[in-house]
Amino acid sequence: MSSELSENNNYIERTKVQISGKPYTLIGDIDPAYMRNVAGYVNEKIIELKKKINEKDESKLILLAALNITDELLQLKKQIDDLSSGEDNPTFRELKDKTDNLISLLEEGIVGENFVS
Numbered sequence: 869m870s871s872e873l874s875e876n877n878n879y880i881e882r883t884k885v886q887i888s889g890k891p892y893t894l895i896g897d898i899d900p901a902y903m904r905n906v907a908g909y910v911n912e913k914i915i916e917l918k919k920k921i922n923e924k925d926e927s928k929l930i931l932l933a934a935l936n937i938t939d940e941l942l943q944l945k946k947q948i949d950d951l952s953s954g955e956d957n958p959t960f961r962e963l964k965d966k967t968d969n970l971i972s973l974l975e976e977g978i979v980g981e982n983f984v985s
Contacts, residue, residue, distance in 0.1 A: 888914045888926055913937055 878897040885892050885907035894903045913933040923929055951960060 887911045888930065910934075910937065 880895060880897055881900045881903065883894045883900040883903040885894055885904055887907055887910055892907070894907065896903060910933060913936055914929050917923070917929050917932050917936070921932075923932075
């Protein structure tokens with residue numbers, strides 16, 4: 869691992885990792901531990917695929933891992949978009965109703981005898 873200063877005064881880190889048994893040097897202006905974590909996640913996905921399917925071609929495994937990771941990302945983005953779409957979202961309304969109900973119970977003192985105001 870080494871670092872150098874970029875044109876806009878950010879430190880560029882060079883971090884050595886292994887993905888699917890091959891060495892790579894990742895270069896970026898982010899924390900090397902984070903880069904290792906990302907590479908480790910990709911490596912784990914490749915290992916999972918190797919266990920599930922009988923594929924020996926490394927490039928196909930890497931492509932499938934990339935597709936699976938992209939699918940995870942897009943599903944999470946959709947969940948975030950759905951939750952942040954506000955009151956039109958059934959999950960948001962349900963959580964809001966439950967929260968409002970709990971606040972009412974707290975305000976009425978029904979929650980329990982140990983409630984301290």
